[in-house]
Amino acid sequence: MTTRIAVLADSTLGNDSRAQRVARAAADAGYDVTLIGRAEGRPAPVLKGVAVITVDVPETLRRHRIRRPRPGLRWPLAYRCAEAHRYRTAQLAVREQLLGTRAAELGVMYRPLVRQAAARAAYSLARARYEVRRAWTRARSAQYQAAVRRRRVPDGFLDDLATALSRLMPARRAWRRLEPLLLDLEAAYGPVLDERRPQLIHARGRRVLGVALRAAVRAEAAGRSVKVVWDADECAALGPAGSRRAAAARDADERAHAAGADAVVTVCEAYAEQLRTRHKLPVPPAVVLNAPAYQERSEQRDVGGVRAACRLGPDVPLLVHSGAVAPERGLLTAVEALPKLYDLHAAFVVPDPGAAYVRTLIERAAELGVASRLHILPFVPPEEIARYLASADIGVVPVHHLPHHEVGLAARYLEYAHARLPVVVSDVRVMAAATLSLGNGEVFRAADTADFVRAVGAVLTNRPRYRRAYQRSPMLGKWSWQTQSGPLLEVYARLAGTPTVAGPAVLART
Template sequence: MAEALQGSARIAVVAMGALDGDSRALRVAAAGRAAGYRVTLIGREPATTVPEGVDVRLVAVPSVLGGHRERRPRPGLRWPLAYRSAETYRRRIALSQARRSLLATRAAELDIVHRPLPLLALARCGHALASARHAVRDGWTRLRAAQHRAAVHRRRHPHTRLDNLAAELARLLLGRRAWRRLDPGLLDEEIAYGPVLDAVRPHLVHALGHRALALAIRAALRAEGAGHRVEVVWDAPPRIPAATRRAAVADDALLRSFAREADGVVTVGDRLAGELRARHGLSALPAVVRNTPEPTAAPVPRESGVRARCHLAADVPLLVHVGPVTPDRGAATVIEALPKLYDLHAAFVVPDPQDADLAALRERAAQLGVHARLHVLSYVPVPQVPDFLSSADIGVLPVHQLPHHQTVLATRYYEYAHARLPVVVSDVRAMAAATLELGNGEVFRARDTADFVRAVGAVLTNPRRYRKAYDRADVLRQWSWPTESAALIDLYGRLLGPRH
């Protein structure tokens, strides 16, 4: 195969996060390799399940520029006593702790070491004065430390009116270049990814997301300046609303700078493709390549499936939720419903079992007395996901009614389908329409625990009825990666042309 690929084009797939669990990046890389291209996958650690034959370049992004705001917050009028840097803050806290330990040691020494009474009295007076002095200094340190933490929190979450005004001024004065001022973390990514892209010298860069698109366009410009033509494909996911006005302005400026520079655009849904063309003035409608699983996925031994990992018998009802448990994904609805669903168990398959949002769910489950029926499992390799889930009874997607959930079917929906699981989904537009049309599950009102209980109960009453929906001709073949990736490979061929 290496000899057959000797004259083939080089494709770089750029992912901005960890490669493990990034199903889109792994599937794109595998499709390019299967089509005969030489593929390099660029992303962050870990990367333990890379497609065979794909070269991997791991990058580490130091938070030098992006973290400067948090390391050296500006105290301002609200926190005038805050420490001016994270280093000073840590040093002062450590000094206070060290003095406290030394004073405790001295107090113990005075209690156990024999001294003449006058000397002991003098020593205790000295210790009392030192303790009083430490109490004053420790109180001062605590006050300044509290103000420092408040200032750092504000810099980390800039959502005050003054922050919003600063973001708008940057937008008006700097225009498309405002992202450099408002999100310097993008420059950290340029420092980390730029040299790797330059060294790979790809003929085509597949950029996953708008941050990767900016890196790819700049790399293409540098390469073209050296006489090497690089095509750029922007893989545009649904746009998640920014947490702050500052982040929203930075994202908008970045997209206005680079969205129209892409040579080709792909996305994950028809409706989203139309929105992208209208919003960014694209010359052509983006190709639609849904993030669907491989039909011939790696089999998982029965003792390693989700039910076995939860140590449950075959007759115990089990629902599964795959993915992060951020508040907008509705995992809290599942927890609140468990007391009303009696013997039902819930498995959450997550990227990070130590996540803070997951800890909050565990605590709520303990308060409701259902913690024994809550199971938390780590991600499995992407090709194994459908087979891993197939021993469950229901796949749930209880996401909230937010714009980025409305337009496309989630990747997990397709994975549940290939696992032949009945689904229970909230009434967001795309998933509700697909479920009602196919008949593979029930729809409930988002955030409505009682309606979620009704939907789960309906599925558990007659699961075979919902599983039969997948027997319809071609439904799983249409929702498969070989079918979807054909449009992507066709786009690669048109962009690279007869050169390769």
């Protein structure tokens, strides 16, 4: 009987390259695979041999905390809930519209002087009442919005005190109070897992680990054995969590659930060692890079892909960044370098072209007069990304110095390598060392625009030299999904009691 595996991800599957790669690797190894993730506005990805299920996660419990802030002494006038705030705001807008209509009527309907004087007096009184209501509503609205902002980023004294007190609670109870989203995920994904009856659950990320473990407990009560693999792929756990509450929630969630996993895999050695030490894991986590599959590349340069999407000719220099955008990703450095790099264009391949920070980058490019040289493009399927990027000239990873940026090779760095692109990376430890060792690009000081310009200029003047580095080194074979999926399939075979299926061989020298 074929072992049933459920790959469970708290993500929209179209943008989750690792979830797709894991599911396809398991399917190719002969397992019966179901990939489960969040519903999104576009159709779910179609993967050969994989049943894909998307689930709506309304986040009712998480949003309740934000939408119904506790005003307290600091915001005593704040509305008690989002519905009341929306109702009063809409009511104010309607009153303003009606008053505008009434003002227009005064000169049309009330021709006699006496009637017009009486109507204008009534209108003035209504306008005065409206102004008072508007001031009152705006005051309450401002306090409500301030309370909501504090709920979104709870970093005040009372928030920190509540967080500190929650740490005294048992971890099993603390995570429920600190991160209600985890209960939303339980309500959404739990019934789906019970219905699919998997024999092994691959929990991709911390937030769904508890969901998988509780599904395993319910299955055991029903007489079935379910193994759980925790894919702790977020090296961001080494970095800042955003607030003390978020850090406490993450810590409580891990303490409550990490020890229950039957096996752990992760994406970098540093995080693997931290997990082993923190949770006293009996077996060190297997390290599986989120790498593209190896594909042969012709020597002739591709002019399609990202270059065609930007509508650029083959002689126009083009740098590319693939991945999510955030201030710490350093993309502002690349935008501010464009005026000094003359005819260079930049393409950012992002999961959400309409995101707020993307608009910030576009606005900054417009201020600098280089908006026509900045291109925002949507993600492409994971199996196409390396070929899509190959027509660019440079791949950039301009991240800032944060703990989680220092310890591993970013997925986009590996995508650039498989596209045979020269790279320009900031001087974060692991990626800078890999670049200097391989000779496939240049390193610059993080957040230093002038040094970024220098590094990009050095690559543009001798692109063939940096591309040849991939021909001289066996690293592409090591950095391929064919190689990286091997330890993962070994974990599956050990837990499921099935023979290990080796992935397709990749030549040591490419």
